[in-house]
Amino acid sequence: MSKRKTERLLGLVVCLLSTRRYLTAEQIRAAVPGYPEAEELFKRMFERDKEDLRDLGVPLETGVNHPFDEETGYRIRRQAYELPELHLEADEAAVLGLAARVWQRAELAGAAAGALLKLRAAGMDSAAAQQDIEPRLGTPEPAFGPLWEAVRDRRPVTFSYRGAGRSEPGRRELEPWGVVNRKGHWYVAGWDRGRQATRVFRLGRIAGPVKFCGPSGSVKVPAGADVRELVRDWGVPSRDHTAVLRVRSGTGQGLRRDAASVTPAVSPGWDEVTTQFGDVGWFADYIAWFGPDVVVIDPPDLREAVIARLKGVLA
Amino acid sequence: MSALVTSTERLQRLLALVPYVVSRKVVGLEETAAAFEVSQRELVDDLNLLWCVELRSPDPYCPIDLSYEGGEIMVSQAESIGRPLRLAVDEASALLVALRMLTELPGTQDRSALTRLIAKLEAAAGEAASVSAQVAVQVDIHNGEGYADQIRSALDRGRRVHLSYYVPGRDETTERDVDPMRLLVVEGRPYLEGWCLRAEGVRLFRLDRVLALDVLDTPAAPPPEAEHVDVDSGLFRPSESDIHVELELSAEGRWVAEYYPCESIVELADGRVRIVLRTQDTGWVRRLALQLGEDGRVIAPPSLIAQVREVASAALANYAV
Numbered sequence: 001m002s003k004r005k006t007e008r009l010l011g012l013v014v015c016l017l018s019t020r021r022y023l024t025a026e027q028i029r030a031a032v033p034g035y036p037e038a039e040e041l042f043k044r045m046f047e048r049d050k051e052d053l054r055d056l057g058v059p060l061e062t063g064v065n066h067p068f069d070e071e072t073g074y075r076i077r078r079q080a081y082e083l084p085e086l087h088l089e090a091d092e093a094a095v096l097g098l099a100a101r102v103w104q105r106a107e108l109a110g111a112a113a114g115a116l117l118k119l120r121a122a123g124m125d126s127a128a129a130q131q132d133i134e135p136r137l138g139t140p141e142p143a144f145g146p147l148w149e150a151v152r153d154r155r156p157v158t159f160s161y162r163g164a165g166r167s168e169p170g171r172r173e174l175e176p177w178g179v180v181n182r183k184g185h186w187y188v189a190g191w192d193r194g195r196q197a198t199r200v201f202r203l204g205r206i207a208g209p210v211k212f213c214g215p216s217g218s219v220k221v222p223a224g225a226d227v228r229e230l231v232r233d234w235g236v237p238s239r240d241h242t243a244v245l246r247v248r249s250g251t252g253q254g255l256r257r258d259a260a261s262v263t264p265a266v267s268p269g270w271d272e273v274t275t276q277f278g279d280v281g282w283f284a285d286y287i288a289w290f291g292p293d294v295v296v297i298d299p300p301d302l303r304e305a306v307i308a309r310l311k312g313v314l315a
Numbered sequence: 316m317s318a319l320v321t322s323t324e325r326l327q328r329l330l331a332l333v334p335y336v337v338s339r340k341v342v343g344l345e346e347t348a349a350a351f352e353v354s355q356r357e358l359v360d361d362l363n364l365l366w367c368v369e370l371r372s373p374d375p376y377c378p379i380d381l382s383y384e385g386g387e388i389m390v391s392q393a394e395s396i397g398r399p400l401r402l403a404v405d406e407a408s409a410l411l412v413a414l415r416m417l418t419e420l421p422g423t424q425d426r427s428a429l430t431r432l433i434a435k436l437e438a439a440a441g442e443a444a445s446v447s448a449q450v451a452v453q454v455d456i457h458n459g460e461g462y463a464d465q466i467r468s469a470l471d472r473g474r475r476v477h478l479s480y481y482v483p484g485r486d487e488t489t490e491r492d493v494d495p496m497r498l499l500v501v502e503g504r505p506y507l508e509g510w511c512l513r514a515e516g517v518r519l520f521r522l523d524r525v526l527a528l529d530v531l532d533t534p535a536a537p538p539p540e541a542e543h544v545d546v547d548s549g550l551f552r553p554s555e556s557d558i559h560v561e562l563e564l565s566a567e568g569r570w571v572a573e574y575y576p577c578e579s580i581v582e583l584a585d586g587r588v589r590i591v592l593r594t595q596d597t598g599w600v601r602r603l604a605l606q607l608g609e610d611g612r613v614i615a616p617p618s619l620i621a622q623v624r625e626v627a628s629a630a631l632a633n634y635a636v
Contacts, residue, residue: 002322003364005322006322006325006326006329006364007364007367007368009322009323009326010326010329010330010364010365010368011368011369011370013326013330013396014368014370014378014379014394014395014396015370015372017394017395017396018370018378018394018395030371030372030373031370031371031372032370032371033369033370033371052322052323052326055323056323056326056327056400056403057400057401057402057403057404057406057443058400059401078395080401081398081400081401082398082399082400082401083398083399083400083401083402083439084401084438084439084441086435086436086439088432088435089428089431091425091427091428092428092431092432092435094425094428095414095417095425095428095429095432096410096414096432098417099410099413099414099417100410100413102413102416102417103409103413104546104547105547108405108408108409108412109409111403111405111406111408111409112406112409112410112413114327114403114405114406115402115406115407115409115410116410117328117331117350117351118331118399118400118401118402118406119399120331120335120350121331121332121333121334121335121338121399122334122338122398122399123334123338123339126350131497132467132470132471132496132497132498133420133467133497133498133499133500134497134498134499134500134546135413135416135417135420135499135500135501136499136500136501136502136546136547137412137413137416137452138501138502148450151446151449151450152404152405152408152446152449162569162586164567164569164570166566166586168586177449178448178449178450178451179449179450179451180450180451180452180453181451181452181453181503182453182503183453183502183503183504184501184502184503184504185503185573204573205573221449227449227451228451228453231451231453232453246633251486252486253481253486253487253488253526254481254483254486257481257526285606285607286606288602288605288606288608288630289483289602289603289605289606290486290602291601291602291605291626291627291629291630292626292629292630292632292633293486295633295634303634306634307631307634308608309605309606309607309608309609310605310608310627310630310631310634311608311631312607312608312609312610313604313605313607313608313609313623313624313627314624314627314628314631315609
């Protein structure tokens with residue numbers, strides 16, 4: 001950290017906020033102490049300073065005071081800079097404290113803390129947040145950071161992806177529309193340029209780094225694209241098949257809970273359970289979990305799938 | 316503040332510090348240092364830096380005037396930085412995404428406060444709020460909703476609850492009395508954290524596995540040794556007495572490595588992986604092996620290999636094949 005740089009940046013912010021007119025680089029150099037004499041050095045330093053301020057979210061405007069002015073000037077409009085007046089009730093401040101804890105050690109934790117600090121700077125007093133409820137959002141997937149930036153800045157990305165059951169990862173180029181967390185896993189939805197179709201990817205299956213492959217602002221999110229819907233529908237078959245099962249008495253609690261009907265004691269020690277399911281493969285996995293306690297009577301393809309799993313164990 | 320704080324991070328703090336004092340008129344050094352998570356010495360350095368800012372236009376002047384005599388900070392001249400900077404996109408998004416998640420949570424009793432706060436923040440953040448609409452969090456509330464409300468009520472009234480709790484690994488329903496401690500939402504799932512009288516320890520109960528829940532008239536009294544689970548270091552806590560189970564998975568069976576916390580994952584050829592799981596009870600791994608079929612194979616321990624084969628044979632016998 002350089003104290004001189006902090007002083008110079010602070011001077012720059014105050015100077016540009018205090019002016020209504022656009023100031024040229026030369027006028028800024030005259031007003032803000034700390035810039036070097038040498039022209040080249042000054043230009044480079046000034047460029048970096050502008051970059052730093054923009055990264056902080058300072059709305060630096062460029063323009064000219066007169067149509068005849070040749071050189072671009074700079075200013076910060078107060079209205080664009082200042083956090084609008086915000087008054088929070090005690091109960092709102094309490095849930096705000098809870099919300100700020102949600103990211104805890106995850107990717108956006110620093111951003112949440114920064115927001116809270118600004119709200120406190122606006123006069124908000126920190127209220128005691130509830131202690132008996134503790135919600136957390138984790139971002140263990142390394143792809144979250146770059147994909148969040150890509151969504152925020154509307155930039156296309158490329159990454160290597162290992163689809164479910166695929167032995168080799170494949171290269172994907174995506175225009176990301178949004179990220180969604182479903183049941184604890186992060187997904188990104190968008191337009192897959194290679195497949196020319198809308199696709200959803202699970203962040204945990206992205207292998208290696210996510211790279212930007214286009215400029216900021218170049219991704220257009222179509223009106224009406226609902227990333228939540230896209231991810232909700234992804235990989236969830238509707239439960240429109242019926243299975244008839246024999247379930248040993250006193251077992252298969254999980255199955256019975258979701259069952260359409262349970263007929264007790266159809267044969268000694270066995271109940272009959274009728275239930276709805278979506279995907280044969282997925283449901284066969286679930287049935288196999290119960291081992292000798294559940295037997296598929298119908299449909300035949302489910303029966304065969306369970307038998308295949310059990311034979312696979314013995315193979 | 317450490318040496319790792321960059322110039323821009325410090326600038327960010329300074330731009331918040333001035334309005335923090337201005338909005339409070341007079342505020343103590345100690346309280347302010349705590350709010351900004353810096354030492355008092357670092358805070359005084361910040362104040363001196365602000366006070367020393369000089370501009371020339373064309374005559375030199377000091378835009379910021381302040382004092383901190385007697386441990387009380389006052390800003391008499393804040394020039395143009397008397398209000399905090401607007402929320403950045405990341406900042407607005409972090410709060411809005413978290414708040415919208417809270418509105419989805421079962422057992423949230425402050426929906427009205429949440430709705431009002433979201434509207435206020437959206438208005439204050441302006442354009443910066445729009446990106447947050449591209450991030451969403453869905454919480455799995457399958458079968459858990461009613462229970463979460465009951466748990467919140469039990470927590471508020473300090474009551475013990477009775478649970479019928481399903482343990483899939485043993486395909487067993489257990490009956491337990493639990494003194495609730497917190498309602499957690501971790502990895503998208505709601506949990507009851509409580510002192511389980513049967514296990515004599517703090518346990519987490521997934522709400523989607525609760526089959527029935529009654530709030531009892533008995534007051535909840537978790538013993539002093541009942542400590543909160545550290546939700547930030549993961550819910551799975553390995554223990555000395557764990558059994559190490561080694562599995563080899565095909566590309567089709569890789570989901571296991573995503574779903575269960577693994578001690579180690581070794582990539583093999585053709586998308587296959589070898590993983591090591593740690594567990595107290597191998598019953599569920601036996602069931603897992605059955606559902607994996609040829610897509611997963613137990614490598615160790617040998618006793619588990621034998622059990623898996625035995626159960627698979629028994630299950631196949633049901634089909635008389």
